[in-house]
Amino acid sequence: TIRACARAHKMRALFLPKIEEAKAGNGQHVHFSFCGLNGQNAFSCDGGGLSHRAEAFVEGILNHLPALLAITTPSMNSFRRMGAGCWTGHDVRWAVEDKEVALRVCLDSNSGSPSNVEFKLLDGHA
Secondary structure, three states: OHHHHHHHOOOOOOOOOOOOOOOOOOOOOEEEOOEOOOOOEOOEOOOOOEOHHHHHHHHHHHHOHHHHHHHHOOOHHHHHHOOOOOOOOOOOOEEEOOOOOOEEEEEOOOOOOEEEEEEOOOOOOO
């Protein structure tokens, strides 16, 4: 485990969301991607934009974000990690390839089409 490895080097592994005020915190980011029955990326449509399924997924997460925060950021220390310039997203919005939003739509490096959605308001306390 990570903790065992740290102990072997006379160190201590911490998974606290925010250790030092002046530095970025420690979080977990989850990437969601979905394939249709045909095995194709369900987040991308033929024109290269977001599919209706992807739009509905993003809208559902944003609509339920206040309730999700009770599970994904359960401590006061979790909230200390969130804010402008911390790569976590600090308000209810999404964008394409913007690392400052709660939900980031990631683009495939080859096709430029949406490939997955990254949810960033999660940390080791969850």
